[in-house]
Amino acid sequence: QSALTQPASVSGSPGQSITISCTGTSSDVGGYNYVSWYQQHPGKAPKLMIYEVSSRPSGVSNRFSGSKSGNTASLTISGLQADDEADYYCSSYTSSSTRVFGTGTTVTVL
Amino acid sequence: QLQLQESGPGLVKPSETLSLTCTVSGGSISSSSYYWGWIRQPPGKGLEWIGSIYYSGSTYYNPSLKSRVTISVDTSKNQFSVKLSSVTAADTAVYYCARETWNYVSGNWFDPWGQGTLVTVSS
Numbered sequence: 001q002s003a004l005t006q007p008a009s010v011s012g013s014p015g016q017s018i019t020i021s022c023t024g025t026s027s028d029v030g031g032y033n034y035v036s037w038y039q040q041h042p043g044k045a046p047k048l049m050i051y052e053v054s055s056r057p058s059g060v061s062n063r064f065s066g067s068k069s070g071n072t073a074s075l076t077i078s079g080l081q082a083d084d085e086a087d088y089y090c091s092s093y094t095s096s097s098t099r100v101f102g103t104g105t106t107v108t109v110l
Numbered sequence: 111q112l113q114l115q116e117s118g119p120g121l122v123k124p125s126e127t128l129s130l131t132c133t134v135s136g137g138s139i140s141s142s143s144y145y146w147g148w149i150r151q152p153p154g155k156g157l158e159w160i161g162s163i164y165y166s167g168s169t170y171y172n173p174s175l176k177s178r179v180t181i182s183v184d185t186s187k188n189q190f191s192v193k194l195s196s197v198t199a200a201d202t203a204v205y206y207c208a209r210e211t212w213n214y215v216s217g218n219w220f221d222p223w224g225q226g227t228l229v230t231v232s233s
Contacts, residue, residue, distance in 0.1 A: 001173055003156065034217025038157075045206060046157065048221035057221065089157050093218050097170050099147070104156040
């Protein structure tokens with residue numbers, strides 16, 4: 001199975017909004033509302049930020065939001081803060097009952 | 111609070127079998143609606159799903175690793191394990207275990223994660 005496609009890097013200034021895309025196929029992202037997003041700081045384990053395309057776990061800032069259109073899911077970070085600088089990965093369930101992660105995006109706060 | 115902890119050798123020789131165990135504390139591995147997953151991350155690279163197991167023993171594997179991977183569960187010890195055979199340098203990675211919530215309404219997600227353990231394949 002192929003990894004979901006994400007941009008290698010996205011950057012923004014403090015206070016700005018950025019959006020990270022996650023493109024798959026009709027067999028994964030497009031076929032189910034089963035997309036999740038993870039934040040990973042260097043040397044740390046990934047942290048769940050979004051599940052079921054747009055739901056936020058308790059404790060995650062409402063500056064993080066998710067959406068989906070067709071085969072592409074998106075994570076938007078509004079009011080960008082220095083601590084948002086990290087790697088972000090999307091993940092989806094697939095029609096083969098497997099799971100697949102995205103290629104990962106490095107977010108830089110300018 | 112549920113916690114997961116990976117354990118196992120940090121160095122494995124090429125062609126041998128990598129074996130890791132994840133110990134779950136603060137909750138039962140036999141809880142319904144949860145799978146238990148293994149994910150790895152080669153140094154400087156992205157996340158790769160290895161496979162997931164239900165407490166009953168039902169498993170799903172990454173097709174690219176399926177021929178070499180076995181995931182098992184020991185409910186009496188509240189642990190699940192992964193074995194990866196015929197390893198090469200390409201299997202060098204940080205290996206994470208995680209609880210996977212799964213249902214047909216909301217889908218699946220991994221939370222929480224263990225801290226990860228680095229396994230190096232080298233002679």
